[in-house]
Amino acid sequence: MGGMEPEQGRVIDFATAAKAARVTAAKSARTPVRGADSTEPRLLRQIYGEILRDERRDQDRSLEDVARTVGMSKQYLSEVERGRKEASSEMLRSVCDALELPMEQLLARGIRRMTAHRTLRTTGHAGVELCAA
Numbered sequence: 538m539g540g541m542e543p544e545q546g547r548v549i550d551f552a553t554a555a556k557a558a559r560v561t562a563a564k565s566a567r568t569p570v571r572g573a574d575s576t577e578p579r580l581l582r583q584i585y586g587e588i589l590r591d592e593r594r595d596q597d598r599s600l601e602d603v604a605r606t607v608g609m610s611k612q613y614l615s616e617v618e619r620g621r622k623e624a625s626s627e628m629l630r631s632v633c634d635a636l637e638l639p640m641e642q643l644l645a646r647g648i649r650r651m652t653a654h655r656t657l658r659t660t661g662h663a664g665v666e667l668c669a670a
Contacts, residue, residue, distance in 0.1 A: 579654055581647065583620030585629065588646045590618040592636050606635040 593603055600618075604611040609628070616622040617632070624632070633640050 579651070580620060581651075582617075582623045584647050584650050584654075585624070585643060586618045586620040588643055588650070589632055589636065589638075592638050593618075596636065598636075603632065603635050607631045 593600070600611040600614050604614040607614070607628075608631070613622065614632070617624045617628070629643065630640055633643055
């Protein structure tokens with residue numbers, strides 16, 4: 538099957554899984570997972586801030602550039618990205634628009650990160666395992 542192996546009724550493309558793991562590792566290296574070692578759940582503002590920062594950095598855009606596009610100070614955007622300020626839904630929409638990130642994608646990524654963090658907190662591992670045949 539050329540790199541594809543069944544696992545409990547699912548087919549896994551190892552090349553795609555390895556690439557996704559490298560991307561996740563690269564993002565984790567530059568964005569520390571806050572609260573991963575604690576038993577406290579992370580706040581939604583922290584998760585959304587991390588996603589927005591990751592998206593901005595993936596686009597090689599500066600805080601100043603995005604803040605100017607949105608019409609906010611770069612200091613405030615920095616606080617939002619670090620999860621220190623709770624942005625209104627209108628402000629989140631504006632930042633998402635500036636990044637050309639659909640609001641639905643922000644919400645979906647937030648759910649995935651919350652779920653991954655909860656799995657990590659309760660089981661001690663990320664819940665994703667790659668196995669070689």
